[in-house]
Amino acid sequence: MEKSENLTILAVETSCDDTAVSIIKASGESKPRFSVLANIVSSQIEVHKKWGGVYPTLAKREHQKNLVPVLEAALGKAGTLEMTKSEFLISKQTQNPKFKALKKILKREEDLYEKMADFLGKYQKPEIDLIAVTSGPGLEPCLWVGINFAKALSYFWEIPIITVNHIKAHIFVNDLEKPLSPESFPAVCLIVSGGHTMLFLMQDFGKYKILGETRDDAAGECFDKVAKILGLGYPGGPVIAAEAAKTLGGRTSQQLPRPMINSRDYDFSFSGLKTAVLYNFQKQTPEKRTGKKYIQEICRETQQAIIDVLVKKTLKAAKDYKAKTIILGGGVAANEELRKQFKSQIRNSKIMVDFSVPPKNLCTDNAVMTAIAGYFRYRNGKREKWQDIEANANLRLE
Numbered sequence: 001m002e003k004s005e006n007l008t009i010l011a012v013e014t015s016c017d018d019t020a021v022s023i024i025k026a027s028g029e030s031k032p033r034f035s036v037l038a039n040i041v042s043s044q045i046e047v048h049k050k051w052g053g054v055y056p057t058l059a060k061r062e063h064q065k066n067l068v069p070v071l072e073a074a075l076g077k078a079g080t081l082e083m084t085k086s087e088f089l090i091s092k093q094t095q096n097p098k099f100k101a102l103k104k105i106l107k108r109e110e111d112l113y114e115k116m117a118d119f120l121g122k123y124q125k126p127e128i129d130l131i132a133v134t135s136g137p138g139l140e141p142c143l144w145v146g147i148n149f150a151k152a153l154s155y156f157w158e159i160p161i162i163t164v165n166h167i168k169a170h171i172f173v174n175d176l177e178k179p180l181s182p183e184s185f186p187a188v189c190l191i192v193s194g195g196h197t198m199l200f201l202m203q204d205f206g207k208y209k210i211l212g213e214t215r216d217d218a219a220g221e222c223f224d225k226v227a228k229i230l231g232l233g234y235p236g237g238p239v240i241a242a243e244a245a246k247t248l249g250g251r252t253s254q255q256l257p258r259p260m261i262n263s264r265d266y267d268f269s270f271s272g273l274k275t276a277v278l279y280n281f282q283k284q285t286p287e288k289r290t291g292k293k294y295i296q297e298i299c300r301e302t303q304q305a306i307i308d309v310l311v312k313k314t315l316k317a318a319k320d321y322k323a324k325t326i327i328l329g330g331g332v333a334a335n336e337e338l339r340k341q342f343k344s345q346i347r348n349s350k351i352m353v354d355f356s357v358p359p360k361n362l363c364t365d366n367a368v369m370t371a372i373a374g375y376f377r378y379r380n381g382k383r384e385k386w387q388d389i390e391a392n393a394n395l396r397l398e
Contacts, residue, residue, distance in 0.1 A: 006025075006026070006027050007025070007026045007129045007130050007375060007378070008023065008024070008025050008026075008037075008127060008128050008129050008130075009023070009024050009025075009026060009128070009129065009130045009131070009132055009371040009374055009375055010022070010023050010074070010126075010128045010130070010131050010132070010153075010159075010371070011023075011024070011131070011132040011133065011164075011367040011368070011370035011371035011374060012067070012071075012131070012132070012133045012134070012146045012149060012150045012367060012370065013133075013134045013146065013166075013169075013365055013366060013367040013369075013370045014063045014067070014134065014138075014142045014143065014145050014146030014149075015134045015136070015137070015138025015139065015142060015143055015146075015166045015365060016054060016059065016138055016139055016142060016194070016195065016365060017043075017044040017045075017047075017048055017054045017059045017062070017142070018041050018042070018043055018044065018364065018365040018366070019041070019042040019044070019062065019063050019066040019067055019070050020039075020040065020041045020042070020070070020365060020366050020367035020370075021038070021040050021067070021070045021071050021073075021074040021367050022036065022038060022039045022040070022074060022366065022367035022368045022370070022371050023036075023037040023038040023074055023075070023077075023078040023080070023128070023371070024036050024037060024368060024371040024372065024375075025037060026372075026375045029379065031179060031181075032175070032179070032375065032379075033179075034175065034176050034371075034372055034375075036176070036368055037077070037078035037079075038073075038074040038075070038076075038077035038078040039074075039366060039367065039368050040070045040073045040074045040077065040367075041070075041364075041365075041366055041367075042062075042066040042069075042070050044058075044059060044062045045234070045235060047059075047062055048234065049233060049234045051234075052224065052228045052233075052234050053224060053234065054139070054194075056139045056140075056141045056142060057141065059139060059141070059142050060139075060141040060142055060144075060145055063142055063145040063146065064109050064111050064112040064145055065111070067112060067115075067145070067146070067149050068112070068115040068116055068119050071119070072119065072123075075123070075126055078126075080126035080127050080128070081123055081126065082123060082124045082126075083122065083123060083124070084121065084122060084123055084124045098155075098156055099117055099120075099121075101155065102116065102117060102120070102152055102155070102156055103117075105148055105151055105152045105155060106148055106149075106152055108144070108148065109145060109148055109149075112145070112148075112149065116149070116152060120156055125157045125158075125159075126157075128157070128159055129159070129160075130159065130160050130161070130162060130374065130375075130378055131150050131153055131154050131159050131160070131161045131162070132150075132161075132162050132163075132164050132367075132370050132371050132373070132374025132375075132377075132378075133146055133147055133149075133150035133151075133161065133162075133163060133164065133370065133374075133389075134146060134163075134164050134165075134166050134169065134370050135147060135163035135164065135165070135389065135390070135391055135392055135395060136165065136166060136391060136392035136393055136394065136395030137165075137166055137167065137195075137196075137392070137393055137394055137395045137396075138166055138195070138391075138393060139393065140391055140393035143391035143392075143393060144391045147163075147389055147390070147391050150386075150389075151386040151387075151389055154386040155386055160378075160383070161384060161386050161389065162374045162377050162378050162382060162383075162384055163374075163377075163384060163389055164370045164373045164374050164377065165373070165395055165397065165398070166365075166370075166395070167191055167196065167198065167397060168208075168373050168397070169369035169370050169372070169373040170191050170193075170329030170330050170358075170363075170369060171189050171191070171202065171327055171329050171373075172369060172372045172373040172376060173329065173358045173362050173366075173368060173369035173372055173373075174327055174329070174356045174357070174358050175372055176358070176359075176362065176368065176372065177358070177359065178356045180205070180325075182204070183324065184324060184325045184354070185202060185203055185204050185324060185325070186201055186202065186203050186204075186321055186322065186323050186324060186325075187201070187202040187323055187324065187325040187326070187327050188200075188201060188202075188211075188314060188317045188318045188321060188323040188325070188326050188327070189201070189202050189326075189327045189328075189329065190310065190314045190326070190327070190328050190329070190330075190333075191329050191330045192218070192219045192220065192310060192328070192329075192330045192331075192332040192333060192338075193218060193219075193220045193330030193331040193332055193333075194218060194220030194221055194223075194224060194235070194237075194331060194332075195218055195220070195221070196213075196214075196218055196330060197213065197214040197218040197219045197220075197268045197270070197310075198210065198212070198213045198214070199211045199212045199213075199266045199268075199313060199314060199317055200397060201317070201321055201323075202327070205376065205380070206380060206398070208397040208398065210396075210397060211266040211317055211321075212265055212266025212267040212268065212313065212317075213267060213268065214267070214268040214269060214270065215267055215268065215269045215271075216269055216270065216271035217269075217270040217271045217274060218270065219268070219270055219306050219310065219332050220235075220236075220237055220330070220331055220332045221270070222270035222271075222273055222274050222302075222306065223235070223236035223237040223240050223302070223303075223306070223332070224236035224237070225274045226240060226273075226274055226277045226298075226299075226302050227239055227240055229274075229277055229278050229281055230277075230281065230295055230298065230299070231290075232295070232299075237331065237332055237334075237335060240299045240302060240303055241299075241303060241335055241336065241337065243295055243296050243299035243300075244296065244299040244300040244302075244303045244304075244337070245337075246292075246296045247296045247297055247299075247300045252296075252297035252298075252300045252301050252304075253297060254280065254294075254297045254298050254300075254301040255301065256273060256276050256277065256280070256298075256301045256302060256305045257272060257273060257276055257305065258273075258305050258308050258309050259271075259272045259273055259305075259309065260309065261308060261309045261312055261313075266313055266316070266317050268309060268310075268313065270306065270309075273302065273305055273306070277298060277302060280298065281298070303335070303337060304337075306332075306338075307335075307337060307338050307341050310338065311338075311341055311342055311345050314326060314342075315345060315346070315349060315351065318351055318353050319349075319351050323351075323353055324353060324354060325353060325354045325355070325356060326342070326346065326353055326354070326355050326356070327356045327357075328342070328355075328356070328357040328358075328363075329357075329358060329363065329369075330363060331363055331364040331365070332363075333357055333358065333363040334360040334361075334363035334364060339357055342355060342357070343355060
């Protein structure tokens with residue numbers, strides 16, 4: 001095993017409906033630098049679009065189908081994919097003990113086992129020092145597929161494995177372009193996605209305090225439900241943002257509530273906003289509710305209501321806790337208007353705080369963030385055995 005300041009990490013992410021594998025190189029322990037050698041994501045949007053949301057059983061099936069091709073593509077892009085000798089491939093067919101053990105690890109994923117057995121018999125062990133895998137939070141059936149896949153690779157290739165908290169990974173992906181340092185803390189972190197809306201304080205590396213969470217719908221979930229009401233399809237965030245951008249000068253005659261914007265805590269609630277859109281929609285005549293102007297304006301107001309709540313609560317937390325940094329993460333952080341208004345509000349406020357948000361392509365689920373978070377866990381002394389790793393759909397911040 002190489003020293004922790006120079007690691008090549010393979011990461012697997014299957015917490016929801018994206019099948020992702022990445023390979024990164026980490027170098028420099030005191031001030032680590034990360035190079036992305038491969039970042040492959042297989043999206044399931046088309047599979048779930050007709051349902052207006054993610055169905056876990058369908059997502060699990062797609063992960064089983066996609067993991068080996070995605071792994072092969074990532075290793076190929078990273079230049080670490082080499083054919084094995086033909087006699088090793090034959091050994092699989094003659095009941096090599098390693099393949100028997102592999103079958104036990106993947107006993108719940110028989111189709112995945114067949115694909116993995118063919119892959120592992122065909123290719124040599126790559127030059128990988130560490131395997132990182134998301135263990136939660138997320139959809140449990142999906143998490144288990146990725147975990148069993150990573151465990152099988154760890155066993156077969158005899159490579160150490162580390163688990164990663166999905167929430168932390170959304171924060172640590174910022175290190176790719178804007179590394180965290182002791183001077184960054186305390187930091188107020190906002191995770192906002194289809195499954196999570198959470199505000200927490202990061203006091204130092206590994207020291208977290210949850211400040212507030214959504215009491216019902218997450219912000220991304222609200223976007224999805226509003227898009228479904230308006231007949232705009234799935235996922236809702238991008239299509240609502242696109243329609244909102246068409247409003248003339250950003251003006252709108254529609255008015256929607258800002259749930260809990262003035263509450264004294266840091267919790268969120270977006271279920272009421274979705275309901276308000278539904279009632280507003282039902283009040284319109286059939287001609288108006290399908291008109292371009294109405295759709296654009298209600299999308300603009302929905303987006304602005306969500307942004308107003310997220311920005312105000314986050315800035316309040318930053319002021320109250322004397323934060324030096326505000327860090328964003330999660331799929332909704334890719335929203336251009338949210339990013340722009342955060343920067344503007346921070347600039348116009350009296351709070352002296354740095355602002356960090358990942359590149360848009362790394363806001364949505366990906367395995368680069370899993371690899372970076374895995375690096376920090378491993379560097380800080382965490383060690384795990386593949387036999388002991390399990391999924392935890394409700395995994396909390398430590």
